[in-house]
Amino acid sequence: MAYTNLTLMEEFILLGFSEYPNIQGFLFVVFLFIYISILLGNGFIILITNVESMDPNLQTPMYFFLSHFSFLEICYTSVTLPRMLSNLLTQKRNISFLSCAIQLCFFLILGGTECFLLAVMAYDRYVAICMPLNYPVIMNSKTCIQLVVGSWISAIPVQIAETYQIFSLHFCGSNKLNHFFCDAPPLLKLACGDISINELYSYAGAILFAIPFLLILVSYIKIITTIQKLPSAMGRQKAFSTCSSHLMVVGLFFGSGMISYFLPKSKKSSGIDKILSLIYSTVTPVFNPLIYSLRNKDVILALKKYILNYFKTFSLAL
Template identity: 80%
Template sequence: MMTILNVLFQQIKGRKNMAKRNISVVVEFILLGFADLPNYQGFLFSIFLFIYMGILVGNGLIIIITKIDPTLQIPMYFFLSHFSFLEICYTSVTLPRMLRNLLTQKRNISFLACSVQLCFFLILGGTECFLLAVMAYDRYMAICNPLNYPLIMNPKACIMLVVGSWISAIPVQIAETYQIFSLSFCDSNKLNHVFCDVPPLLKLACGDISVNEFYSYAGAILFAMIPFLLILLSYIKIITTIQKLPSAMGRQKAFSTCSSHLMVVVLFFGSGIISYLLPNSKKSPSIDKILSLIYSTVTPIFNPLIYCLRNKDILMALKKFLLK
């Protein structure tokens, strides 16, 4: 990570030197965000501040109750606590700067800050894809193979799955970030987006970007499509198994443990896959912004709401915690 940042820093120094020689080279970006809504900046700031506080408090509560409540000391909630922590990290990469831009109307972001934001955003996004797939695998083992579930999903295996989810995306996403910021941005520095993301950055690049687009699509397939297909396969087997259960009560209980996770999966993967796999020529900047806000902001705020409202174990543990 430090090596990549050092290289990017050297690139920035080179860009500044070129700028001093009156060569038109981008050394910072302007995040236009919601500049087309000048009369709603204060309102948008309040909305996103409320959302960010909701993400911190909601996911923080899930982390606390899954650690202290004895009834939640099972793999399902172990993964959920890590997912909630990931959601806090994921939104903290983009929302604080978005709030700062709305509050101060200063939308500039340095070349280095933009690259760091993109790098962490991609790494955490890849981690979220893998962790959602791990959570689906956990539900598959619990419902389709209950006799071997305690043996297979033992504490060591759970830790390895979580660690693997956290570190798997790091080398690939660092490399993709380096490739993107090795491009020349010589036409404009106005980034028509709410944060530094791959599609809007590629729109600003001049020269041949076919290689970068290929890596972007390949990354989307590796970190989004493959985990999504694995999740889909897991749920096909889960639904098939649930339908074979003799009692309606058993079927309802089995599906209730999966429905919350499935809703989060649809929200996150649906918007992310469209944003990264749909060609730039077929997307307007407004649609791009909406999709990015869904997978970067809406999903993290919905995560605690969905689990607290639809999961009886979480709801009961939350009530006990608040009563204390």
């Protein structure tokens, strides 16, 4: 049966925006602009948080995690957006069975990594606000590296197993995937036969990655409780401002992802699936640099310093 499955389904057709044939060029330009914005915006955050001469204030654990998060966002979107751009440009929407499996596997691994890294960033804010005197001791360089490495590798075994389970199914009907990329919910819709075990496995994997969300929730309950006890109104405002950016990103990513993976298939249409996938795979990564930079005074100061130094260097060269 497994052999029959592989011979019957050699490739999938990613329908994407095929229902809008007259605006394919416009959509290509839009998503190309989004992808370039993601690369430049997150690349800029990586630059200013890793070059000490840019601003010493950005050489802290919070910005160390932010630089890894920005690098993760570049990898995360690079799994799906280049293929989407190619499909829009060439109108060739086919993707091989193996390529689809690889794309899904990397997408799930990086998505899981994002869940854990967001939880680590929430823990960092919890220690900074609730235990400020012990912050340098708790969040030392060794601990920071261990937390980042743990975030990158924790999702790998679970998501490889989930990908294997999905692609062990029998896709003996249509090979038209009504989506932009190979994601788990639309792939399960194409499977024939009993997929209840695979759905349970998918839910189990999703619940596993709901654990970081619960950790974030607990961290922020304690953070808010601590902030409310601060005597100074300015101190409360400053503490809230350092957390609000992270909360916005958490809400966008986890909100859309959980609805997409937990809402029963009977209550979801393909259109809703597409909108939700665009939010957690494209919209969130493009807004992250804006959220973290425009709402962060240290990043704005580093940007001004970089621009001034650039113009000084340019004027001296002339």
